[in-house]
Amino acid sequence: MRLLGIDAAYEPDGDDSSLATRSATEQRELLTLDRGLLFRRNVHDGALIRTDDVDAQLDDILSRFAPRLAPWTRCLRCGALLEEVSATEVAAQLEPGTARTYRSFSRYTGCGRVYWRGAHSRRLEALVRRATS
Structure with a gap:
């Protein structure tokens, strides 16, 4: 989702309590496969993800929520x-x-890592094209 410019938080090791609290504190939609987590009182808002397949999850999220996309910005x-x-x-x-081969660079405002559209981006372009079509 971040590849598509969506402001998504991700805590794969977060326990239910911390995920629910973060949803409430940051006013975030909580997307989860765990139906019980959605019933926690302090969850700001949430949605059940219906499949383990990552491509199907993305398709589902894009169709249900229609977020504004800004690929390659996060x-x-x-x-x-x-x-x-x-x-x-x-x-x-x-x-x-890298310095000899590329001329255009960006830096992430949070972690300070440097980014350039190198060979690694070609593999992701198909995903971006599919999501934006």
Whole structure:
């Protein structure tokens, strides 16, 4: 979901209590396979995910909630937004081959990691195309 620009929090190891509290505190929709978790009193709002298949989950979320999509704008790890930066600003964080090969860079405002549209992005473009069509 973050790849598509959706502000999604993710806690795979979070217990029910902390997930419900985070939903309430941050006013987030809680998406879960756990029906019982949705009945916790402090859950802000929630929805039951009906399948374990990741592609089907994404299709379900996109059709049910129709979120505004902004692909390639969020960090896949921390969820923070990207900001454009010059190559000289991030040169110390780059491998020599990357610095020679790429000219356009961004940095995530949360974790500070550097991003460039490298070979890794080609695999994800099909997912973005499918989700935005």
